[in-house]
Amino acid sequence: MPHVSSSFSVKYLDTSSRRFFSQLISPLKPHLALVCGLFACIIFGGFEFFELFFTAPAQANLHTPAGFFCQWWVREILSNWIVLDTDAARIEWQYFCYLSYSAALSLLFTALLWLRNQHRAFRSDGLFAVQLVLAVLSMSALLLVLAAQFAAFLPFRRALRFLVLLMLVYSGVHLFYVFNNPVLAGAHWKIGVFYLVAQLLLYCICFALALAVKRYFKQCAQLKIAYAELQATQIMLSDTVRITERTRIARDLHDILGHQLTALNLHLDLAVRHSAAAGTDLNMASNVESNTESNTESNAESNIESNIESSTPSLDRRLQQALQVSRELAHDLLAEVRTVVSSEKNDKEINLQQALSILCASIPQPKITLQFDESKTPVPMHIAHCIFYCVQEAITNVIRHADAKTMQITLKQYEHMLNIQIQDDGQGCDILQPNHGLQGMRERLQLCNGTLSLKHASKQGFCLELQIPFDVALKGLPT
Template sequence: MTSVTHSFLSKYFQAFLNTTLTKTLNESIRTLQSYRFVIIGFFACMIFGGFEFLELFFTEPQNANLQTPVGFLCIWFVRNILSNWILIDTENARLEWQYLCYLSYFALLPLLSSTLLWLRVQHRGFRDNHLFSVQLIAGLLGMSALLLVLAAQFAAFLSLRRALVWLALLMLAYSGVHLYYVFSSPTLAIHHWKIGVFYLFAQLSLYGICFAIVLALKRDIRQRQRLSVAYAELQATQVILSDTVRVTERTRIARDLHDILGHHLTALNLHLDLALRHSSLMNLETSTNSGNDNTLHQTLVVSRELARDLLTEVRAVVSSEKNDREINLQNALTILCTSIPTPIIGLHFITPDKPIPVHIAHSIFCCVREAITNAIRHANAKNMKITIKQHELKLSVQIHDDGRGCDRLIENNGLRGMQERLRLCGGEFRLDHAHNQGFYLNMLFPLNEYHT
């Protein structure tokens, strides 16, 4: 007994552990997918900015090239401001302080880019022109390779038209600064201007390539997301349709049972009643062979009772099959929510006391599907929460997302369709929204009314 118990507990613990690990792993993968832009952008900032910093860090202060706008600012700061605060009496000390200021700038620049990238992913309010301007100016002051990451961010976070405008602004600004330093130096302008122009075109090409790659990846991700949403909707709709077909088929079978068996059993009861009356008349007319007649009479009575009981049971089974018209709404919604990678949808389904009618379940499924589609296409939400529970004699469906929201809502066909479905079901519809605070939907479906 002890070995059996130990085997059962070990199998149960192993199954529980496997389920927990699988669930944790899936949640971790979904979380990493939602933060993939932050992770890729962070590594890009660290790689480009890190190489620049390390190259400068292992260069002697006397050999460091400070021929950039921020380099001239560092020279001016050390000579005109810092020299008044501390005593810098030699040219080597002045060069070291200039080098230290220049090195500090390139150490802070990757951190600034990574922080702004994280804020843009997490908070839409930081996708502002002013912050892009700050990052553009900071990159141009150092002629930094992090401008490649900035060009990629234009494609990732802005619409195509705005992204192209910012990319053109970046190229024009970089070209102006680069050509100024090439042709302001007599040596470069006379002997090496071709190399400077070639380097400029190569750098502008890299900006365009980074922009195009991220734009293509963005479109590919959107196509994959649409495909995953369509597949999830197809799976959930298949569950709904299979349940609907099952209910329809059971209703048809129940109707056939009622029409065929009910008709024949009713005819059988009529004939048994007729035979029972004839048997009673024969018993009154003749008194001979009363034993056999009584046996025949009792047999007819029992047959009639059995036929009536059978007809009652058939009618009860038919009524039960017709009333059992509930579909598995929770299973369909679970498949729909778990099959969509972004946004991360949390479904809280509390089974109501009363069964959900077919038309109510179908309307809830269509409304939830439309809300998820709107959150993906228009709100660009990262997280959604769907709560379905019974509230008195109504079924409450609450949907909330963390999308960008809006101050003024323009109703589309999806919202109007949701309102029409609720109106046909006799339900109530409430929508709250605000800028950068997402959407909140609250729908109430009656459970005590059965519309057909």
């Protein structure tokens, strides 16, 4: 019994800990790359700062370009404002300036990393160049973070050029420091070169890791988009199959039951006419026979014959009434079959809102907002397919080219017009080069007598407006 209780406690603690960590980490999953980058900035920048902070001013290593600049600043500029009589005071101020520079550099890298992730304006090459110069001046370990940022925020070729520039600048400064140091330039220059090669390898490793993570997240996003498109297409396909199957059943119902009911109506009409004619002839014959009968017959026989003759027209009338009722029922049934067939053939509406909602809900980036008017008139099948394709192509273009954070899709129905607006907050462009996607959208809209208009400007996003005449769309509804 104690063994059972202990194993149950272990399983309970394991399940509870997993649930706790999953709830703690799940909100950070969309921002995992940003969190790792900020953590790296804090680790590398904080380590350098606190290592310098807990070092005595006289023992601090200021043999970097930034350290030399601090020495010049204190000796030439600050000494004119503050009286610095001793070397110890000058060393303390040099140390304080260098420590402030190290703290400011760490804060700058952390802030720019966050801003780059949130705003495209901070991904300019100029800011990367400024960071490169400032970090090289202090030979900071934050250059590792900068190499990773090249791979994360820049296209591959530009990122590779910046990485080569970083390695060249760092190598030049490092070798200048090694061969101008009397201690290292003599017998220990090999150690400095080995340290340089190791540092360059670390830059390449950080660059490769960031590039691999970037491609992994890109592939995950593409997989989610493909899954969303598959789900939405499945909804459209299921509606299309449902409509096709209902149309086939309606056609078979019309061909089989309609033909049989029409034949039944013809036969019932013929039977009613024959029964009416037979009843008239029988009444005439009975009247003639009753007039020519002998008056000498017995009273009993005349009574029997008169009862038989009087009952025969009554039977014919009941038969005629039954045939008439049957004919009316068959006629009504045929009319109802035709009504059902017409309604089934004309029911060609596709659940466009559900398909687009599934498509947009699974897109991780950008965040898509979908707005629908309350359905005033059902959207025909071929119009729904056209709208779905255009929206899907617009989302694909935004993901590939716009680098947008949000996207707005609005579908409105007017009296004689369908209006679809697709707008994003991406980088936009001044001069548009139409691709195959936009050309395909125009061709599909032309088949529905629709139009496509574009609005775009650099740094102001992209806007598509689709207009389809609704009355024409209804007239073009396939039967």
